Amino acid sequence: MNKTNSLSFPLAELAERLGATLVGDGEQRVTGLATLSDAGPEEISFLANKAYLKHLATTRAAAVLLHPAHAGESPVGTARLELDNPYLAYAQLSRLFDPLAARDSIGIHASAxxxxxxxxxxxxxxxxxxxxxxxxxxxxxxxxxxxxxxxxxxxxxxxxxxxxxxxxxxxxxxxxxxxxxxxxxxxxxxxxxxxxxxxxxxxxxxxxxxxxxxxxxxxxxxxxxxxxxxxxxxxxxxxxxxxxxxxxxxxxxxxxxxxxxxxxxxxxxxxxxxxxxxxxxxxxxxxxxxxxxxxxxxxxxxxxxxxxxSSGTGAMNNALWRKNAVRFKQLDDIAKRVARLERDNRS
Known part of the structure; x- marks a missing residue:
């Protein structure tokens, strides 16, 4: 969770920035981003991968970025920002809450x-x-x-x-x-x-x-x-x-x-x-x-x-890999034998 940022934004402003459809209180302010499982009541979260759908019903987030197809599965009382690409929206919001972006320039340091x-x-x-x-x-x-x-x-x-x-x-x-x-x-x-x-x-x-x-x-x-x-x-x-x-x-x-x-x-x-x-x-x-x-x-x-x-082979049990490595060395000989058999069959 974001513990160092003092910025906050109303949900209505975030929805406008993202071109999202807001369902919920537009005056609700959020102070940071977090995962569905870690978000607190002043943070916004996102659902971009179905593997995390199980966390949506129990999230404590003030609002969630999600696709409209998942709107019915969000908890009652949690605001929604509905849009087609929640992960892209998360990327855009992350820059708003980036502490580096908010800090003042120090100019040319004396030791530079x-x-x-x-x-x-x-x-x-x-x-x-x-x-x-x-x-x-x-x-x-x-x-x-x-x-x-x-x-x-x-x-x-x-x-x-x-x-x-x-x-x-x-x-x-x-x-x-x-x-x-x-x-x-x-x-x-x-x-x-x-x-x-x-x-x-x-x-x-x-x-x-x-x-x-x-x-x-x-x-x-x-x-x-x-x-x-x-x-x-x-x-x-x-x-x-x-x-x-x-x-x-x-x-x-x-x-x-x-x-x-x-x-x-x-x-x-x-x-x-x-x-x-x-x-x-x-x-x-x-x-x-x-x-x-x-x-x-x-x-x-x-x-x-x-x-x-792709190239290479995936990891496997070492004993099996050693057997396969022997077969790799035999591939050229096997290919030549198959070619001879095909010629013999044609004749």
Whole structure:
């Protein structure tokens, strides 16, 4: 439950913001969001998954966001905000009650280091021990959290937020309303080396990184700069924690990557794609628009048709897995034997 927010809103205002049909007292004020089972009499909750329908009848919430189909199952005396997509409405309301959104800007902290030749928009916040190098441009309402570093000649668009200890290397371009979580690194060197038979020689990474508008990057994720051209992340791309995106990767608008995804260099991911947790994409591939890859899958060839793709095997008893592993090694021989039998039958 939300215990730190002092904001409150009347239900009539929330219904108007969401385009919902309100059934109940519009003057009733709510001070936060909570689950059906945890909500108190001054909080609003939501029903977006039928698995939680069992909690609806006993909720203590002041009001519930729900689909009209479930209106008859809500408790008597509990207000309803009826609409087609309760989960989306929950997402919209969550931003209203976000304490970060309500706090006042601290301006430029005394311990921050802001180099000469920077361009700062209106209402910019730079936290303690943060560093803004020369030639940086920060748009209006940008927040750079404590200990974060923005490298020389980078550009960060209006309304973007860097949480604590984010590193943005030199020459990176970040669009508007981006959110970068703690520990992520944008613009580090790609993994480029040439081997002479005895050792490795580093290839200077001369490209940059471009992040579109409304991009979110989770904690401890890395997006490498391009070797020559840029690594490009489209608008409204959502990247979870501990994701690795290599040099010169391109990701289309509105795609989403779950935790621990790894994408090798120069691969292109289309628009509206979804990669589950732990997915790996080999280098120099292309995924068309509308591809969904389920968790822990390895993709080694380009995908040209939209749809859902999987690889690997699910967990099973170890003894059974060991037997199956032996069978995997025999598949090629079995296939050849089947082909011979088919030829013999045809003759």
């Amino acid at each position: 280091v802001v180099a000469d030749g920077t361009t700062l928009g209106r209402n910019v916040e730079v936290g303690p021990q943060a560093v803004i190098e020369e030639g940086v441009t920060l748009g209006d309402d940008v927040v750079v959290g404590p200990g974060s570093v923005v490298g020389a000649h980078s550009v960060i668009g209006a309304g973007s937020r860097l949480h604590a200890n984010v590193t943005v290397y030199h020459g990176v371009v970040i669009g508007e309303r981006a959110i970068l979580h703690s520990g992520c690194a944008i613009g580090g060197d790609g993994f480029g080396f040439a081997h002479d038979g005895n050792g490795w020689h580093k290839i200077a990474q001369l490209g940059g990184v471009i992040l579109g508008n409304d991009v979110e990057v989770g904690s401890c994720s890395s997006i490498d700069r391009g070797a020559l051209g840029d690594t490009v992340i489209g608008d409204d791309v959502k990247i979870d924690s501990q994701v690795q995106i290599a040099h010169n990767v391109q990701i289309g608008d509105h795609s989403a990557l779950a935790g621990c995804v790894g994408i090798a260099g120069s691969t292109r991911v289309g628009r509206h794609c979804m990669l589950g947790g732990g997915v790996g994409l080999a280098g120099h591939l292309t995924l068309c628009d509308g591809v969904q890859v389920t968790g822990m899958s390895l993709v080694t060839n380009s995908i040209t048709q939209p749809g859902v793709y």
